[in-house]
Amino acid sequence: MAARKSTRKPNVSADELLGYYRDMLLIRRFEEKAGQLYGMGLIGGFCHLYIGQEAVVVGLEAAAEEGDKRIATYRDHGHMLACGMDPDGVMAELTGREGGYSRGKGGSMHMFSKEKHFYGGHGIVGANVPLGAGLAFADKYRENGRVTFTYFGDGAANQGQVYETFNMAALWALPVIFVIENNQYAMGTSQQRSTSTADIYTRGAPFGIPGELVDGMDVLAVKAAGEKAVAHCRAGKGPYILEIKTYRYRGHSMSDPAKYRTREEVQKMREERDAIKHVRQLLLSGDHASEDDLKAIDKEIKEIVNASAEFAKESPEPALDELWTDVYADMAPQNA
Amino acid sequence: MTTEILMPALSPTMEEGTLAKWLVKEGDTVASGDILAEIETDKATMEFEAVDEGTIGKILVPEGTEGVKVNTPIAVLLEEGESADDIDSSAPAPEAAQADAGEEAPAAGGSDETAPAPAQAKAPEPDETPDWPEGTTLKQQTVREALRDAMAEEMRGDDSVFLMGEEVAEYQGAYKVSQGLLDEFGAKRVVDTPITEHGFAGLGVGAAFGGLRPIVEFMTWNFAMQAIDQIINSAAKTLYMSGGQMGCPIVFRGPNGAAARVAAQHSQDYAAWYMQVPGLKVAMPYSASDAKGLMKTAIRDPNPVVFLENEILYGRSFDVPDLDDYTVPFGKARIWRRGGDVTIVSFGIGMTYALEAAEKLAGDGIEAEVIDLRTLRPMDIPTVLKSVQKTNRCVTVEEGWPQGSVGSYLASVIMREAFDWLDAPVIPCTGKDVPMPYAANLEKHALVTTDEVIEAVRKATYR
Ligand SMILES: Cc1ncc(C[n+]2csc(CCOP(=O)(O)OP(=O)(O)O)c2C)c(N)n1
Ligand SMILES: [Mg+2]
Numbered sequence: 001m002a003a004r005k006s007t008r009k010p011n012v013s014a015d016e017l018l019g020y021y022r023d024m025l026l027i028r029r030f031e032e033k034a035g036q037l038y039g040m041g042l043i044g045g046f047c048h049l050y051i052g053q054e055a056v057v058v059g060l061e062a063a064a065e066e067g068d069k070r071i072a073t074y075r076d077h078g079h080m081l082a083c084g085m086d087p088d089g090v091m092a093e094l095t096g097r098e099g100g101y102s103r104g105k106g107g108s109m110h111m112f113s114k115e116k117h118f119y120g121g122h123g124i125v126g127a128n129v130p131l132g133a134g135l136a137f138a139d140k141y142r143e144n145g146r147v148t149f150t151y152f153g154d155g156a157a158n159q160g161q162v163y164e165t166f167n168m169a170a171l172w173a174l175p176v177i178f179v180i181e182n183n184q185y186a187m188g189t190s191q192q193r194s195t196s197t198a199d200i201y202t203r204g205a206p207f208g209i210p211g212e213l214v215d216g217m218d219v220l221a222v223k224a225a226g227e228k229a230v231a232h233c234r235a236g237k238g239p240y241i242l243e244i245k246t247y248r249y250r251g252h253s254m255s256d257p258a259k260y261r262t263r264e265e266v267q268k269m270r271e272e273r274d275a276i277k278h279v280r281q282l283l284l285s286g287d288h289a290s291e292d293d294l295k296a297i298d299k300e301i302k303e304i305v306n307a308s309a310e311f312a313k314e315s316p317e318p319a320l321d322e323l324w325t326d327v328y329a330d331m332a333p334q335n336a
Numbered sequence: 337m338t339t340e341i342l343m344p345a346l347s348p349t350m351e352e353g354t355l356a357k358w359l360v361k362e363g364d365t366v367a368s369g370d371i372l373a374e375i376e377t378d379k380a381t382m383e384f385e386a387v388d389e390g391t392i393g394k395i396l397v398p399e400g401t402e403g404v405k406v407n408t409p410i411a412v413l414l415e416e417g418e419s420a421d422d423i424d425s426s427a428p429a430p431e432a433a434q435a436d437a438g439e440e441a442p443a444a445g446g447s448d449e450t451a452p453a454p455a456q457a458k459a460p461e462p463d464e465t466p467d468w469p470e471g472t473t474l475k476q477q478t479v480r481e482a483l484r485d486a487m488a489e490e491m492r493g494d495d496s497v498f499l500m501g502e503e504v505a506e507y508q509g510a511y512k513v514s515q516g517l518l519d520e521f522g523a524k525r526v527v528d529t530p531i532t533e534h535g536f537a538g539l540g541v542g543a544a545f546g547g548l549r550p551i552v553e554f555m556t557w558n559f560a561m562q563a564i565d566q567i568i569n570s571a572a573k574t575l576y577m578s579g580g581q582m583g584c585p586i587v588f589r590g591p592n593g594a595a596a597r598v599a600a601q602h603s604q605d606y607a608a609w610y611m612q613v614p615g616l617k618v619a620m621p622y623s624a625s626d627a628k629g630l631m632k633t634a635i636r637d638p639n640p641v642v643f644l645e646n647e648i649l650y651g652r653s654f655d656v657p658d659l660d661d662y663t664v665p666f667g668k669a670r671i672w673r674r675g676g677d678v679t680i681v682s683f684g685i686g687m688t689y690a691l692e693a694a695e696k697l698a699g700d701g702i703e704a705e706v707i708d709l710r711t712l713r714p715m716d717i718p719t720v721l722k723s724v725q726k727t728n729r730c731v732t733v734e735e736g737w738p739q740g741s742v743g744s745y746l747a748s749v750i751m752r753e754a755f756d757w758l759d760a761p762v763i764p765c766t767g768k769d770v771p772m773p774y775a776a777n778l779e780k781h782a783l784v785t786t787d788e789v790i791e792a793v794r795k796a797t798y799r
Contacts, residue, residue: 152349
């Protein structure tokens, strides 16, 4: 099956554009705040920021319908905010507090929301890919017309289980969209140094899975591609691959000195390709919003994010007996 | 209000660093994401970015300063409309700020308090209710048939239960355990998979997250090593990591342990491996009635269950109660034989050696109490302790390797909980500490033998 390049559809309403602007800005400001709290020692361990990649998840969420599922990697804060999870609960999980989505037991990489159909938050590179296909298997079994967005990175695309999953997903025509967020690096390894062929989206072709390369710095292009993929899955035609070219501005995790790329490379992306700036320009040049309108949104977002940080600082640490709960769904906590 | 820019922690372990270089100067306007300074940690030089936008009002720590503690104010940022005069000269001294933040931030090492163990209930009395009521009709059935019946009954009762694995459908199971299931339930619920253990184990776990109750068959547990990450990291840990939100009701099943003459890669007992993992339940039945009753319980369990069967036992026949819905609870051992001289604890195929040894020992006047654990997690410690308190001696029997064996765990628990009752050390009988050889005579020696169990009992009873 031939892979196709996506084409951009520019016709979009002001409300929609404002919505994307708002959602992307929320992720960016939230992540900046998380970075700050990490710097203050309030967040520990691994913390992978999504700054730069916001258009990917916001564009795809715009293509999703109520009941569709999503499953992500450890770089998951953006995915949670975009699907409507509460910033307070996410931030409080980052600080390891009782008010967090996992009551402090999961941390940055392990959060879930059944209500928002968000299935994690997974720390093992590649492992969430068969899990996503399994969610789609359950939907197909139930014949409920739902679609699962399974997100993973360019580095993860080299894991064997990804191809085991491609095979089964195609064989059983599972309604799963494999979203490869190609931010061009896996920790310090650039795609060229890890991957034998440049175009990851073509890697489904041997399994009969159509793939598409998408500009991940353009939220409208992402949304358009997402709609196509969703339609394909809902029509019962099986899985679809979206390789979304994007860029992470920050280090892999908080302790990454980022010596594997130049400051100029990062600056160039920020200045010339930033997804939020792009929507901002569309809004202003199309007379959809004034500078003042956007300022008001900025202010509103800042308040939400500050409130989440306050909540995450104020929320108490989990009670010590939390250590023993949730090991089993049906057994009293025990210590043999 | 002016904003203080604090010395950031740039790694999970950083406590202080060198402010190597300022990349902005007083009066510069900055936007979030702009690089403010370079900071040297013990590991690397890192760039430090602005979070808020504004104007650099004052630089508090000059470049080149070493040993700047995390959370010390290093600069002051002015918001739109503010001037450097707004900088509050009574800004808290670095030390004070550090102390404040220190109090707020949980120290990396955690608090001094140690988590209390949950109220350690006094060893509960063992549950000694019989597995089936007196007068129940019994029928002879093989372990294979019992497992098949258990799956079929549960699939009839709950349409979210399905079976997947290699050769489970059209071939009727590599060991014929799923005989007839495809005919009754169709290809939607009895799913042949490609040879792709890692992938289909993960897919099964995802289906369980998505609300189904998968039974995932591994052709043998040896091949599940390719999937062990999904079993442990995805299935066993998610309930905990999600604070109780996302459970994983799934059964992983298949033959475990040595078959016959299939050599090292196809002959390993995983009981001790999986028994170690919190979040998993582990069943390892010996008889057909237990295979049936435990399998039904496993399928209904809301947690991931590792179900360890045995190829050699598949064809053995046992009494199985002829009841509509026969289940066996997890965590309840079965006493196969009563005796006062020694306790023999085993499970799975180990029971073959345990019972044979007990039979022979009885001929010499040594009466062994033989306990089948049936499930290794949860493990019925009360039944073992009660028996050991009576016999004062214990021998354990399993096919797995000695180091970190089920027997060594039992020995440690018995030593801790029943030390004063012991008249002899607990003796674990295990497989030998070697990969399984192919040659018939060597294989026999590599496995635990009835003679070794008898020998161990004689040692423990000084007879
Ligand atoms: C199986 C496994 N191997 C290695 C790691 C360590 N690790 C975490 S993230 C990562 C890089 C992954 O890069 P990519 O898939 O491109 O995702 P990105 O971080 O760029 O979002 C590595 C090697 C891991 N978590 N799991
Ligand atoms: Mg990457």
